Amino acid sequence: MNSYHIFYFPFRWENAANKNYLFSELTDLYAIPINAHTNWLRNPEIVKEQEEEQLYTEKNFYYEFVHPVLYDNGKKDSILHHYERKEPQQHEVSYCICVKGRTYQLKVDAINLNLYATGVGMLTFYLKNEIVDQQEPLDILTINQYGRRIYPPFFGDIEGKFETADFLQVQGLNGEPTIYKEDFSSYKTHKKTWKPACFILNLIADLSENLQILPVIDERMFVNCWYANDKLTDFFSKDKKSLEQFFLDEEETKDFWYKYVYVDASNPSCKNEEMRLSLLTKQTYIRWKNDGMLYGASRYSFVFLTNTTAFQTDVLAIYMRTVYSRMVEHILVQRASRLRFSDEVARVCCFFKDRNFNKIFIEQISSIYKEYIRFINQVHFQEVTSQDQGIELYELLYKTLSIEKHVKELETEIAELNQYVNLLDDKIRNRNAELLNYIAAIFLPASIIFGLFSANAGIWDIGLVWIGVLGLSSSAIVLLIVRIIKNK
Numbered sequence: 185m186n187s188y189h190i191f192y193f194p195f196r197w198e199n200a201a202n203k204n205y206l207f208s209e210l211t212d213l214y215a216i217p218i219n220a221h222t223n224w225l226r227n228p229e230i231v232k233e234q235e236e237e238q239l240y241t242e243k244n245f246y247y248e249f250v251h252p253v254l255y256d257n258g259k260k261d262s263i264l265h266h267y268e269r270k271e272p273q274q275h276e277v278s279y280c281i282c283v284k285g286r287t288y289q290l291k292v293d294a295i296n297l298n299l300y301a302t303g304v305g306m307l308t309f310y311l312k313n314e315i316v317d318q319q320e321p322l323d324i325l326t327i328n329q330y331g332r333r334i335y336p337p338f339f340g341d342i343e344g345k346f347e348t349a350d351f352l353q354v355q356g357l358n359g360e361p362t363i364y365k366e367d368f369s370s371y372k373t374h375k376k377t378w379k380p381a382c383f384i385l386n387l388i389a390d391l392s393e394n395l396q397i398l399p400v401i402d403e404r405m406f407v408n409c410w411y412a413n414d415k416l417t418d419f420f421s422k423d424k425k426s427l428e429q430f431f432l433d434e435e436e437t438k439d440f441w442y443k444y445v446y447v448d449a450s451n452p453s454c455k456n457e458e459m460r461l462s463l464l465t466k467q468t469y470i471r472w473k474n475d476g477m478l479y480g481a482s483r484y485s486f487v488f489l490t491n492t493t494a495f496q497t498d499v500l501a502i503y504m505r506t507v508y509s510r511m512v513e514h515i516l517v518q519r520a521s522r523l524r525f526s527d528e529v530a531r532v533c534c535f536f537k538d539r540n541f542n543k544i545f546i547e548q549i550s551s552i553y554k555e556y557i558r559f560i561n562q563v564h565f566q567e568v569t570s571q572d573q574g575i576e577l578y579e580l581l582y583k584t585l586s587i588e589k590h591v592k593e594l595e596t597e598i599a600e601l602n603q604y605v606n607l608l609d610d611k612i613r614n615r616n617a618e619l620l621n622y623i624a625a626i627f628l629p630a631s632i633i634f635g636l637f638s639a640n641a642g643i644w645d646i647g648l649v650w651i652g653v654l655g656l657s658s659s660a661i662v663l664l665i666v667r668i669i670k671n672k
């Protein structure tokens with residue numbers, strides 16, 4: 185095996201069965217009705233010896249305070265519910281990518297589904313490339329480019345198949361095979377926008393049919409790829425040639441590194457050499473360059489190119505699909521959560537049109553603010569490990585996906601809404617105090633009049649006075665309420 189591919193589909197979810205509008209209720213993990221005969225297994229505990237060893241390494245790599253967002257602890261307060269698809273553990277399952285008549289077949293190691301209390305989720309495909317004649321550089325680029333596309337980016341691609349595969353299919357899953365195959369022919373309507381491939385929706389629906397799913401980024405899954413190729417690594421290792429030559433080479437490598445990092449198959453999406461060099465210089469991690477290893481990151485990928493020595497294929501390949509896969513997923517969850525919160529802020533602003541929006545709006549924002557505090561304390565971290573390489577790679581991904589910028593923008597949005605809620609709350613309090621003052625002002629003269637008349641009147645006269653005072657006071661209160669309603 186010379187390559188390993190991981191595709192991540194980050195999405196936002198809501199429990200359609202929950203009719204409440206509060207954000208915390210829409211994203212309550214324990215309110216999701218799970219299908220009785222689902223092929224998904226919630227598995228917070230490790231059952232295989234090999235996984236136990238890998239988990240030991242992972243947990244020692246990451247700070248303990250980061251563990252709750254990386255691992256499902258199975259407890260009531262868990263911020264994450266982790267599900268694993270049963271079939272890859274029981275029999276052969278394949279991820280098939282048909283491009284211009286040629287079908288690439290990758291063995292499915294695992295399919296995982298993570299749901300987070302921030303209202304986002306992650307469907308992840310772990311794919312092993314074991315077929316010898318699909319391990320050339322162009323094959324790797326083609327698998328990454330077309331295997332990640334989950335709906336056509338533009339209408340002409342439905343027929344032209346410029347960016348999408350002829351079809352994508354997950355073979356070997358229980359149930360009707362056609363529901364896990366997408367040929368994109370059903371997208372011939374303007375009504376089917378932002379709808380991921382049917383095999384994505386059907387896999388998630390197998391867990392719960394009540395989950396409403398929407399991509400939070402675009403039509404592409406995020407790519408994590410490990411690839412071993414001696415010819416490519418010999419080009420730059422041990423100072424045989426400079427990295428600049430490798431970055432810009434069009435003859436021997438055919439711009440492989442740029443296309444690998446930015447997930448292009450045929451032509452590099454950047455034709456300007458200066459810009460291409462600048463981008464790759466910033467997005468390439470070169471600590472182990474002389475040993476034939478390069479890491480690269482973009483908004484679409486986290487990739488690793490190495491040679492075929494035993495250490496690289498036996499140790500570092502495992503790191504890419506375990507330790508660093510957790511890191512990639514955590515970064516994507518932070519980005520997806522930020523977009524989810526922004527979407528929720530936009531949604532609750534629609535309540536301005538409601539007659540009772542004051543009360544509804546305050547409840548909405550209070551719920552969002554509560555979940556935002558949880559996100560800041562339990563999900564968003566600027567550092568997750570004490571390991572040097574881990575710190576450097578995390579910073580590379582953190583900056584590349586602009587997590588800090590997005591979180592600061594979210595902080596501003598939430599702060600402004602919270603400030604508005606405080607002003608609204610103060611306005612309501614002041615209005616109530618004003619109403620009480622008016623009522624007191626009305627009853628004070630009435631009390632004085634009643635006291636003066638009752639001092640020298642008989643019991644029947646007192647009754648008449650009392651009735652008159654109540655009548656005048658009630659009329660004044662009604663007029664006051666009408667005036668307040670008109671002034672709203």
